[in-house]
Amino acid sequence: MNLTIEQNDTLTWHLACHAADVPVDGGVCALIKGRQVAIFNFARRVEWYATDNECPHRQQMALSRGMIGSQGGEPKVACPFHKKTFSLQTGKCLSDEGYEINTYAVKVENGLVYVAL
DSSP: OOEEESOOTTSOEEEEEEGGGSOBTEEEEEEETTEEEEEEEEGGGTEEEEEESEETTTTEEOGGGSEEEEETTEEEEEOTTTOOEEETTTOBBSSOTTOBOOEEEEEEETTEEEEEO
């Protein structure tokens, strides 16, 4: 099965993990080029997302452990510590305009998850 979000040919794809390593409707953290990246398998939407793992609110590496869901149809992740919520599509904080995270393109091919940086 092939799932792609925002594929861009100018980006460099990096092998992050096996798709089976990412829990259904959950996330994991992968170290890619020295950067902690949170990877999410949003199975309820049949979509994959990748963001910074660091929550900018308190600079904690925790977003991969956050709860994912939707707000007004937009996929989001909530920081497990202080519940700041971020769009998985844009990285904008949905609960406080003062914060934002990076988002990254993701593709799944032959059971492997790739993230573009």
